[in-house]
Amino acid sequence: MSNAVSASKVRPALDLLYSDTEQALAGALDDLLAQRCAPAAVLARTEQPEAYDVALWKALAAEIGLAGLLIPEELGGAGASCRELAAAAERLGAHLAPVPYVGSAGVATATALTAAKTATRPGGGQEAGIAADLLRRLADGTVTAAVAVTASAMPADTFPAAVQLSGPQPGDAAAGIFRLRGRIDSVPDALPADVLLVPAEGVPNGLYLVEATAPGLHRVPVTSLDMTRQLCDVSLDGAPARQIAVGASAAAALDAGLVTGAVVLAAEQLGLAQRCLDMTVAYGKERRQFARQVGSFQAVKHRLADLWATITQARAASRYAAACLASDDPDTAVAVALAKSACSDAAVTAAQECVQLHGGIGFTWEHPAHLYLKRAKASSVTFGTPGAHRAALAGLANLPAPA
């Protein structure tokens, strides 16, 4: 029997509420985002060349300390856990903040943390040093990083084969330089990154750090469904790289990044869903047709009641996953699958209902509803669709597929 089933005794419950610290963090974020990230400004930015709001990201990193939440204090971070990381993500999702939080403070940071912990190649230690150095720079917000994986990558995937090692150039070996060649399409949060962490196939597989300014590295912005989290296609043509993990530790580091990514994105989806519900409820009280507020019609209010119930459920799943990850709980894999599937479904439903129940105005460019819809739908595919995460439960919950 699998872990999931043998865990069927009632275990001591993890805390599924928001701690005082998490609430304070969320409040501070809301204040800052209300000023710096109003819907009109977010909409305006989507038609400017710079899709990411780098100045806002620097402010969030420096003033609130968002960049270093997961990073231990001895490396200059806040020494917090995935619980705080998820609580902050909810607020960023609610405001559709165009910042590389999920990719940098979530995926790349968790990847680097695991690399720093597990890079123990005989005679090595240098890789761990590079990862620790990166973490220090991430913590104070001077550097933004992204893991170069395609958006649909998810935990427990096979190690990506899109990038390989290419022939060394003179002096590389002495300088500890590797060369990478390959192409990864549709990478989230890589556009504003100063550093890319690139998984490359080889014997053994490895995880490599490439500076954004490196010769041979190209990032081409993609016209993206999600206008507030622009993707890019990454290509490497003999780009110089430093190894930060190899073999099993590279795989573990990448997986840790994707697990954290799925959980943080789920929390972001939850925040987005709640905001869509709030906006739609407010509109139902304000908009009048047939000499009544439209929110008084059962055809409308029952849909909103169902949406509220859905979000209530998703919140529990999101909190459980964050709590599991924070305490390294053996049920983490199940929790991640539940959270990503529940929160993605809730967000897509909420955004779709938001468009529909706003009627004509919800279909305009001027109203922000479409930005939420695009973020919700794109995020539901990112780091594993709900279906892909539920399929993972087949193994985790001992519900095997038909032979």
Place this chain on the structure above:
Amino acid sequence: MLDEENAPAKVLAQETELRERVLAFLADHPPAQTPRDDFLAARFDAGLGYVHYPVGHGGLGLPRNAQPALEEELAKAGAPDIDVRLNVIGLGMAAPTIIACASEEQKSRWLRPLWTGAEVWCQLFSEPGAGSDLASLATRAVRDGDDWVVTGQKVWTSLAHHAKRGLLLARTDPDVPKHAGLTYFALDMHAPGVEVRPLRQLTGEAEFNEVFLSQVRVPDADRIGAVGDGWKVANATLMNERVAIGSSRAVAREEGAAGFAAAAWRQHPERRTQDLHQRLLKLWAQAEVSRLAAERLRQQLAAGQPGPEGSASKLIFALLNQELSGWEVDFAGTDGLRYDDWTMRRDASSDYARGPVFRYLRSRGNSIEGGTSEILRNIIAERVLRLPAEPRADKDIPWKDLPR
């Protein structure tokens, strides 16, 4: 935010004192040598029934969450316990209503036999003409000296055939708008004029009853709350029901309907198809998430932050039970076309282990009983989301003039 009452140090001291009190009680009333009824009565008198009951009425006026410590000590000593299943309406609805709204004299008369199980209670609210629109009910109570004379018909009454008393909502004034003309009573189910008939349901059995009331005399001393305050008292009953449901015990993964489906899947590899697999994974995930949501709700209550999330639980519970049992019938193939027994049975409550077809049929009631899903959605929309109410035609008209 923790309130004064739940401050950790105080809770701990309270718990220690409670455990000591239980041990002293057990020393005076050794379970092995005390007959069950005597033990339960003594336990109630010692304030060790439900500790959140008032002092002098089976409790110590402690918070609800002190109860587990008491139960733990009693279980350790092998003490007999009350049968919650038999008196689920009494304990879940009648007692909280009595504590909140009845007089001291009434509390003294009713709570002790209620708690020990000597007197089972039922609830006489719904009528054939008043389901979702409960406040439109037509059972009349007319004052006659020190008594009221009650005539009418009640329906969907669980446990009426075992009950000694019933929570009765009746119309005492037809000349005022419907909510204002109701009064609340405790009815003696053994009084002349009370007739209980089984109500057979689509599963073949009869879990519920119809109760016919013909010129039943109810002493005014058995009225709960003021004349005309029946709706207020009834709301106390329903609100307490929600608290009781919300703070119920933690359940394990696969303990509910998902467990039946998962067990069937594991047991019958030859029946597996891709379609059924996709549906099962989705339902299993939803069931597990709803279990986590229930756990989160319990944590909110324990932390003194009761939220409205409880209203979502029943909606989701009904939906999941129906979907999962529907899945089970599909998975069973032609076995799903066979039923165990349509014979009229009169069980106190349904046996969900009877099989997938029974579960499929019984679960249809989950979105009707205790508030339809449609009414629940109205409640969520209006009380949680604060959306405007539907325009209503029946609020300011005397009950007797309502169109019917």
